Amino acid sequence: MAFELPKLPYAYDALEPNIDARTMEIHYTKHHAGYTNNLNNAIKGTDLEGKSIEDILTNLDMSNAAVRNNGGGFYNHSLYWEVMNPEGKGRLSGPLKDAIESTYGTVDTFKDAFAKAAATRFGSGWAWLCVHKxxxxxxxxxxxxxxxxxxxxxxxxxxxLGIDVWEHAYYLNYQNRRPDYINAFFNVINWNEVERRYDAAK
Known part of the structure; x- marks a missing residue:
């Protein structure tokens, strides 16, 4: 089966004023949709067809630029939409908070480190919070x-948890002020979803 663009879990304007509706609409309908279509084209007729995106990426031939770029774009954006929420669902707590404090000392120190990873990523890319076994x-x-x-x-x-720091994620509203966008991202993190993913992955 071909990959399908996942349904956006909220309206385009739901994250305002942190992320504006026009950016959301373009980001979702043009960029994410483009990665989805291009991924399907790249795997069509190959042994990757029918596999999960996680299976494709963990066993990826890194020289396959079409699958690397579009498979990554499909997966990354699918996660990105899910870890944001207009209602500010949940507060960082429980085992995930304990794990963050064990590694980074305090939640504020973690936020500073995450913001630095996002702000100092040269050019286009992503910053991540990952969990190991x-x-x-x-x-x-x-x-x-x-x-x-x-x-x-x-x-x-x-x-x-992942933040997109490609310019298309923030430039209409923040122009070259990437740190302002990063700070705004913290206002819309869906900690319930991040904690669910932590529990599933650990």
């Missing part, structure tokens, strides 16, 4: 549409 968490960043599931990426583990 056993529950240890790690912050890292990747270029372009790479993600921690892929082989030969600088950080491993399962991504449970």
């Amino acid at each position: 056993g529950g240890k968490v790690e912050i890292c960043s990747t270029p372009n549409q790479d993600n921690p599931l892929m082989p030969d990426v600088s950080c491993g583990g399962t991504p449970i």
Whole structure:
């Protein structure tokens, strides 16, 4: 079966003023839709057809640029929409908070480190919070549409929180002020979903 663009879990304007409706609409209907279509074209008629996106990415031939870029783009954006919420669902708590404090000392120190990873990613890419088997968490960043599931990426583990720092994610509203966009992202994190992903992955 071909991959389908997942349904956006809220309206385009639901994250305002943190992320504006026009950016959301373009990001979802043009960029994410484009990655989805191009991924389907790249795997059509190959042995990758019918496999899950996680299986494709964890066993990826990194020289296959079409699958690497579009498979990453499909997966990354699917996670990105899910870990945001207009209602600010949940507060960071429980085992995930404990894991973050075990690694980073305090939640504020974690936020500073995550923001730095996103702000200092040169060019286009993503910053991630990942979980390793056993529950240890790690912050890292990747270029372009790479993600921690892929082989030969600088950080491993399962991504449970990700922020898109490609300019198309923020430029209409924030122009070159990437740090302002990153700070706004913290206002819309769906911690319930991040915690669900942590529990499933650890």
